[in-house]
Amino acid sequence: xxxxxxxxxxxxxxxxxxxxxxxxxxxxxxxxxxxPGAHGGNFKAKGTIYLSxxxxxxxxxxxxxxxxxxxxxxxxxxxxxxNQPIFFCNNVSGxxxxxxxxxxxxxxxxxxxxxxxxxxxxxxTFVPLFFNLITSVRRYNELAGSGPELQVxxxxxxxxxxxxxxxxxxxxxxxxxRIFLQQPTPESQLRRxxxxxxxxxx
Numbered sequence: 001x002x003x004x005x006x007x008x009x010x011x012x013x014x015x016x017x018x019x020x021x022x023x024x025x026x027x028x029x030x031x032x033x034x035x036p037g038a039h040g041g042n043f044k045a046k047g048t049i050y051l052s053x054x055x056x057x058x059x060x061x062x063x064x065x066x067x068x069x070x071x072x073x074x075x076x077x078x079x080x081x082x083n084q085p086i087f088f089c090n091n092v093s094g095x096x097x098x099x100x101x102x103x104x105x106x107x108x109x110x111x112x113x114x115x116x117x118x119x120x121x122x123x124x125t126f127v128p129l130f131f132n133l134i135t136s137v138r139r140y141n142e143l144a145g146s147g148p149e150l151q152v153x154x155x156x157x158x159x160x161x162x163x164x165x166x167x168x169x170x171x172x173x174x175x176x177x178r179i180f181l182q183q184p185t186p187e188s189q190l191r192r193x194x195x196x197x198x199x200x201x202x
Contacts, residue, residue, distance in 0.1 A: 001032070001112055002099040005057060005071035013050055013057040013071070020053045021180040022129060027120030030058040032070060032096075034112050043067060049116060051130060053137075058116075072096045072114070074137045082127050091117040092130065122174035129179075 006014040015021065026048045035043045045060040045067075056077070059069045080094030093116075098109040118126070 001073075001076065001096045001114075002071045003035075004066075004068050007059065007069060011048065011059050013052075013055075013059070013069070015052070016054060019055075022051045022053065022133065023126065023177050023179045025049045025051075025118075025126050025175075025177045027118075027176060028058075029117040029119055030060075030070070031115040031117070032112050033114075034110050035067070038065065038067065043070075046119075049126075051126075051133065053133065056130075071099070073099065074134055075141060077134060080131070080134060082123075082131070089117050089119050090123050091115050092123075092127065121176045123177075125175040125177040125179065 008014060028049050029046050031044045033042050035041055043064060045064050047058055047060040050057045055074055056072045057069060076097040078095050080092060083091050083093055093114065095111050095113050097111055100106050100109050
């Protein structure tokens with residue numbers, strides 16, 4: 001996970017080479033722990049989740065301190081589960097490893113726990129696509145010979161068969177998720193080539 005990835009003026013994340021946008025989900029609340037500079041180390045905000053074949057990016061409606069967005073490579077997510085509590089809203093929780101800068105030691109960075117709460121409408125479109133993408137990324141990682149450990153470069157996940165997955169996606173009419181049938185074309189055609197946001201990593 002990395003803090004404040006590059007965003008376009010409209011709030012969409014600047015894509016990597018070969019990144020395919022899958023969906024955007026407004027009206028979610030995002031929680032994550034162990035964030036330096038956040039109140040008590042915990043961050044909580046409402047905003048939009050963007051999901052692609054490489055990563056999940058949360059963009060807050062309003063910045064909290066100096067934090068606007070979180071970038072979570074799908075390869076670094078684990079322990080994810082869908083929760084349906086009786087008295088609270090449905091949510092997805094899990095753990096995510098930090099993106100460690102090249103000149104830093106991994107032991108200096110701890111694993112974060114996160115939660116995505118669906119407070120505005122259903123989640124019948126988001127949840128299956130999210131879990132299918134995670135499974136596909138892991139399968140590709142194992143086939144690439146990396147084993148169950150973290151891939152050094154999460155951009156290798158770009159090889160997952162997203163087009164096929166999106167063609168067969170179930171769309172829940174109660175879920176306000178927007179699926180990208182065509183790739184969004186922001187005013188800039190800027191594409192990132194590396195996944196090491198050194199100055200903003202946690």
